[in-house]
Amino acid sequence: MFNYLKFIRTRNFPHIWCPGCGDGIILKALIRAIDGLDISRDEAVMVSGIGCSSRTPGYVDINTLHTTHGRALPFATGVKHASPDLNVIVVTGDGDATAIGGNHYIHAARRNINLTVLLYNNYIYGMTGGQCSPTTPRGDRASTAPYGNIEPPFNTAGLAISAGASFVARADVYNVKRCEKMIRQALEKDGFSLVEILTPCPTAYGRRNRMANPVKLMEWLRDNTVPVQKWEKLSPEEREGKVRVGVLADTEKPEFTAEYRKLIERVQGE
Amino acid sequence: MSVDRSGKVKMMQGNQACAEGAIAAGCRFFAGYPITPSSEIAETMSRNLPGIGGKFIQMEDELGAMGATIGASLTGVKSMTATSGPGFSLKQENIGYACMAEVPCVIVNVMRGGPSTGMPTLPSQMDVQQARWGTHGDHSIIALVACSAQETYEQTVRAFNLAERFMTPVILLLDEIVGHTTEKVVIPDQSDIEIVSREKPEESPEDYLPYRETETGIPVLAKFGTGYRYNVTGLCHDSTGFPTNDSEEIEKNIRRIVRKIEDNRNQIIDYREKMTGDAEVIIFAYGSVSRSARSAVAMCREEGIKAGILEPTVIWPFCYNKVRELAEQVNTFVVPEMNLGQMAREVKLGVEGKAEVVSLNRIDGEPIKPAQIVEKVKEVV
Amino acid sequence: MNDEQPASKKPAVIRVNGSWCKRCGICVAFCPKDVLEINEGNLEVARPDDCIACMLCELRCPDFAITVEKE
Structure with missing residues (x-):
């Protein structure tokens, strides 16, 4: 038994997420990861944007900042840059991070600022009623794609790697221990650390795509996620329709706030 | 390189005077995005902040610059951003956030002609109503103007003081003429400059309510990282800072946010x-x-x-x-x-x-x- | 695990917070020993003696509604 109660704001429970929504599973994995790392709650800040995922801060007993749609990363950048001693965790969704906040997403990754970013990817705009997002798979239905989505989806993790993030992983809520491990690694990493977490949205996504039962979506994650080691052994045909999970990038790069500290020392030394 | 800037007469642009005034007021964080005719404010801040341990960042866009400014302020660091017309439009959503969440910060708008891209290098005063009503929803706002480099220096200090005292974003409206005219500025001794900083909570973290009803209507927001673990949101919230759908709480809080400025207008208005x-x-x-x-x-x-x-x-x-x-x-x-x-x-x-x-x-x-x-x-x- | 533990003793006690549980059915579906059931809209620990304390129901419960306490 893990005692979550010391980390959560019980007054706000039961939470607002729908039955079978995976967001609560991610929150629990995050709490366990934080607990294992000796992070002070007083010095931890959680920043989010708008959407289902972004309601996470209301439930965590740390400093929490629920901002505007797409802007979690700039707010978090301000917090971290002004006060680098704070541990800053960003919680965002596929629409929040890669549509309205897409510009901040690539630039925060490029800057490699020491933020831990959990991107809850449920393939849909849940809170606004199931509109398609930049990660909705081609052919899937959404309230704004009633005849099926004709657009190709973003590779969100790949985008962060290309932009310069030092740590990028993909996890899912079925394989929940792996998810916790990825989050812990991201928290430990100095630099922009992204964990994209595949999470079911039975209400807005599943209902329109023959997976209204949360169990169906969990089974989909079980049957279609492939760990990186195994992925390497698959043929292109075998990879079709599957999603690679695990650590996708882990490199050492200059971190923004550390570089700025050096700049201050250089200027003050002159 | 922590140069004593006080007690000197200097020739400078209004935009530079703005940056100098900000630093004198205690500003230690600036996030900006290049835009004519305000860029010299960002340039001056990028040059002067590191030497005094302050932080500058050029963000990827105006929305990001506003967001970073608010985020920095929540950690207790006095923060500013600067822009001009089109950028001021882009910042409006997060200016409303700062009103709603009651986060002190200073937004400088060096006005140029509009609408749209308008006249980037020419002066106007076309944004004065936007300063009042630019962001959506009922709110009140404090906006200052300045007519010279000297006054820009002084008004920037005042903008920070009002922001910190009333826990609200303060807008400083310059125009291209003021921003770009180089003229004499007498920089006062730092000890002669009145500096106001936000209050700290007196109660223990257990008893702390960030948005509680106070006599003045002005909340006391603890700096992040000081043991007061509260929630900040742009949603309608109650005294705890958590979102609420309680109609009574919603009305009470929005009225308080407006009242803290309107009821104190005699202490703010100046001419x-x-x-x-x-x-x-x-x-x-x-x-x-x-x-x-x-x-x-x-x-x-x-x-x-x-x-x-x-x-x-x-x-x-x-x-x-x-x-x-x-x-x-x-x-x-x-x-x-x-x-x-x-x-x-x-x-x-x-x-x-x-x-x-x-x-x-x-x-x-x-x-x-x-x-x-x-x-x-x-x-x- | 204590080697001397009697075989009949169940390894864990599963507790359900009924006011937080949203009856999504994830815990029921993925319990490897089929310990849990939803009956008449309530989550029940139907076969507690079969529990092997794998913790998966607690880990995957989105609602913070299940705790598995190892004896």
Whole structure:
């Protein structure tokens, strides 16, 4: 038994997420990861944007900042840059991070600022009623794609790697221990650390795509996620329709706030 | 390189004076995005902040710059951003966030002509109503103006002090003329500059309610990282900071956010008046136009016309009471401004029909000259 | 695990917070020993003796509604 109660704001429970929504599973994995790392709650800040995922801060007993749609990363950048001693965790969704906040997403990754970013990817705009997002798979239905989505989806993790993030992983809520491990690694990493977490949205996504039962979506994650080691052994045909999970990038790069500290020392030394 | 900047006379642009004033006020964080005619503020901050341990960041866009400014302020660091018209439009959503979440910060808008991309290198005063009503939803706002590099320095300090005291974003409106005119600035001794910093909670973290009802309506927000683990949101919230759907709590909180400025308007409003005692006509002018207006008053007086001048240095909240008081005495207000009569609307509200309000507008990117104002005054007296 | 533990003793006690549980069925579906059931809208620990304390129901419960306490 893990005692979550010391980390959560019980007054706000039961939470607002729908039955079978995976967001609560991610929150629990995050709490366990934080607990294992000796992070002070007083010095931890959680920043989010708008959407289902972004309601996470209301439930965590740390400093929490629920901002505007797409802007979690700039707010978090301000917090971290002004006060680098704070541990800053960003919680965002596929629409929040890669549509309205897409510009901040690539630039925060490029800057490699020491933020831990959990991107809850449920393939849909849940809170606004199931509109398609930049990660909705081609052919899937959404309230704004009633005849099926004709657009190709973003590779969100790949985008962060290309932009310069030092740590990028993909996890899912079925394989929940792996998810916790990825989050812990991201928290430990100095630099922009992204964990994209595949999470079911039975209400807005599943209902329109023959997976209204949360169990169906969990089974989909079980049957279609492939760990990186195994992925390497698959043929292109075998990879079709599957999603690679695990650590996708882990490199050492200059971190923004550390570089700025050096700049201050250089200027003050002159 | 922590240079003592105080007690010196320097030649500088209004934009540089703004940056110097910010640093004197204790600003240690600046997030910006390049835009004419405000970029010198960002450039000066990028040069001067590291030497005093402050932080500068050039963000990827205006929205990000506003967000970073608010985030930094929540950790207790006085923060500022600067922009011009199109960027001011982009910042509006997060300015509303700062109003709602009550996060002190300073937003400088060096006004250029609009709408849209408009006149990047030419002056205007077309954003004065946007400063008041640019972000959606009911709110109140504090907006200051300045007419010279010297006044820009002083008003920037005042902007920070008002932001910290009233826990609200404060907008400083300059115009391209003020921003780009290089002139003498007397920098006061740092010890002579009044600095206001936000209050700290007195109660323990257990008893702390960030948005509780206070006598002044002004909340006390703890810095992040000091043991007060509270929630900040742009959603309607109750005294705890958590979102609420309770209609009573929603109304109470929004009314408090408006009241903390409106009920304290007498402590915020400020203006200069000259030769109003015996005046028959008042020239109401602000920003760089007030410099032409002062010359115009002198020219009128030389010709025996009893003109006076009212120059607000704070335009929001607006000085309706002062305007009403003068309206009892004079027949006419002449309002020269580099827009199509945006502040004249407020003057009309202020006079309550007791005096005539005549606009003098210029929107071609050229400054309003004293002779034009004199001519308008002669038309109405 | 205590080697001397009697075989009949169940390894864990599963507790359900009924006011937080949203009856999504994830715990029921993925319990490897089929310990849990939803009956008449309530989550029930139907076969507690079969529990092997794998913790998966607690880990995957989105609602913070299940705790598995190892004896």
